[in-house]
Amino acid sequence: MSPSNPCLPPGCVLRQADPRDRLEVKKILFQALNWDKIIYISIGFCLFFAPVLTVVLAIQLLICILVGASILFISYKLNILKYWVIECNSYIVAFGALYCHETHSTISRLYVKKRWRRKGLGSTIINFFIQKGTKPIYLSSLPNRVSFYTRLGFIPISCEKITKTSRAFRKSALVLMKYQ
Template sequence: MTEQPPSLPPGCIIRPARESEKWLLQKLLLQFTTSEALAFDLRIILLNFLILLLLGFFFIINIQLWILLKYFILIKFILEATIIFLFISLVVLTFGIILFLLSIFTYALVNWSRFWVIECNGTLVACGELHSSTTHSMLYYLFVTPVWRSQQLGSCLVKRLVQEAVQPLYLVCKPKLVQFYSQLGFVIVPWHDLSSPLQASFNIFKIDSKLTGISWAVMRYQS
């Protein structure tokens, strides 16, 4: 069912995304990545590559030691266990990097049903992902195309997603967006107040904060 809040410009509606629009939705997400998240994604990829190189270095060193210490049975056993652990870690991390890279270009194609969009005069101009579980929801990928900004589209979309969400509703944002979300009823949640699953979900932003000093804010909707 579509809806046209009074504050939306004429000809604009908020509605769930359709499967037939997943390529258009993916195009919006690529715009989001280019304008809002490219630096973040590159940092995460670079960090994972550095970890991969470090693991590869220790893997080679342990193999060399295993070859050299052929008469030390106990040490060889420990080295064998270490080599197996490092090999599994290398495979898992490599697979994770590949999935992360693929997700940049295919995320909406797989997860289109989680998205709500704003359509204006037959064109998708804004989107937002609502990922709901039985206990809470998370808001991701809120994006309005540049030519349609400053017309309350983002605010209207957030308000609608709040109505659709399983409460509590969480999101993570850059410091510059804290005021925007605060005006819509969101409050900052201290890291130690988050449950373990939520901390795991947002841990990538905590790591980025340590790398860059950017104070990513975790926020929760407070009715």
Template structure:
């Protein structure tokens, strides 16, 4: 699966001056606005305007792919896919995400699989507990917790 950025776009690490644009993107998508640290974000800039962002948050023994947003005018061009692939490549611990159930198929194409609550590592359970509780209160909201399993870890020295 190969994704290419349009020629007018560049992927780069976020800088401190990007935080307000990142916040606007995250708020516009109605995503969790807490714990937005520009140092954890990658952004896609097209024609000198940030049009997509995503962050890789580190926890004890796990990482979370979160705050993935692409401006509506730039969707359906592979920017979100490009950003997901980039963040997967940057991960150096087991990688998880929490998403609306209608996004499950999108993330599955990259090697993420839905997991049960008991499979979620403790540090992420603390973070996801509120949203999982909210789905019990408001059944219209359906969230999935997914783990990246798109790579094979060699079990012996022959690989």
């Protein structure tokens, strides 16, 4: 995709992420999970209630473990070379990952910063992935995002059609989608 993509706002480019982008993408993913707010609230509870309530201390410990596990998960699973970013005026404002395999591709972690939403950035990344990926292309979506992906040509499918992911999707609230 060329830097002068007409679908992007002026000053924006779609490019493959490189190792220097890893920290910024991790930071955006962390903020998207709202863990930063949970940490601040947890610290506040600890400082205020911990001397009085030991139960609160146990809850805080559990929250800290969950936050730590999330950070480790994001760090471990983030293969930055599979990511494509939209950079506007030297800032990463959107990204997604495309994993191409011999028989199919998967799209993961599409994210657009709130301030940049409804400007076509997510659609631009998905359309680029559709052109670049091995068909069929799969993704999982939150129920409230299904209409977005449907407009781009994806259809919801039953998790029984893909045996490796069946068990995980049966227990989640995610919708498995496919682009032919």
